[in-house]
Amino acid sequence: MSHPPKRLTLLGSTGSIGTQALDVVRSQPGRFTISALSAHSNAGLLIQQALEFRPAAVVIGDEKHYETVKSALAGQPTEVLAGTAALADIAGRPDTDIVLTAMVGYAGLLPTVRAIQAGKTIALANKETLVVAGQLITRLVKEHGVGLYPVDSEHSAIFQCLVGEEQNPIEKIILTASGGPFRGVVCRSWLR
Helix, strand or coil, X not given: CCCCCEEEEEECCCCXXXXXXXXXXXXXXXXXXXXXXXXXXXXXXXXXXXXXXXXXXEEECCHHHHHHHHHHCCCCCCEEEECHHHHHHHHCCCCCCEXXXXXXXXXXXXXXXXXXXXXXXXXXXXXXXXXXXXXXXXXXXHHHCCCEEECXXXXXXXXXXXXXXXXXXXXXXXXXXXXXXXXXXXXXXXXX
16 A cells, blocks of 8 residues: 655755755655755755756745746746745645755744644754754644654764663763864863
């Protein structure tokens, strides 16, 4: 018995995580469809993705690129939107099952909140959402009974280590400084 394809909204579709997610979609024909895509300013790649995946909507965050995207997708079945409010709107649309938030910084907070309130499963690559509003997000996830799955780097690794460990309490998790702004600072402080 086959299941209907999962409908995905990718917020940050032109970044590293977004493009990798689209590679997964390509490699799994019939398992996924793309409901909506967004990019901050990479209008060229967003247009290519929209032409390939034919989503119901795309959002270009930087409104100065709106006309470029709109004219490139004229005649396509894709609604073209722009700006912050549009990002939150597409995250809560009824034509999606899973929202992948792969945006940079706290810009992912409002769309994530809107998606949770709409009952969507959240694939969270945007760690900053948890940094700035972890208690709020956790409360909303519980209130709305949605799944929230970390899908990038350290927070995904921690999640994978903790799944099924309720009977085996973990006392400590140590994260290595594999990159980011504190890499050199942390390493130097250990060498002193």
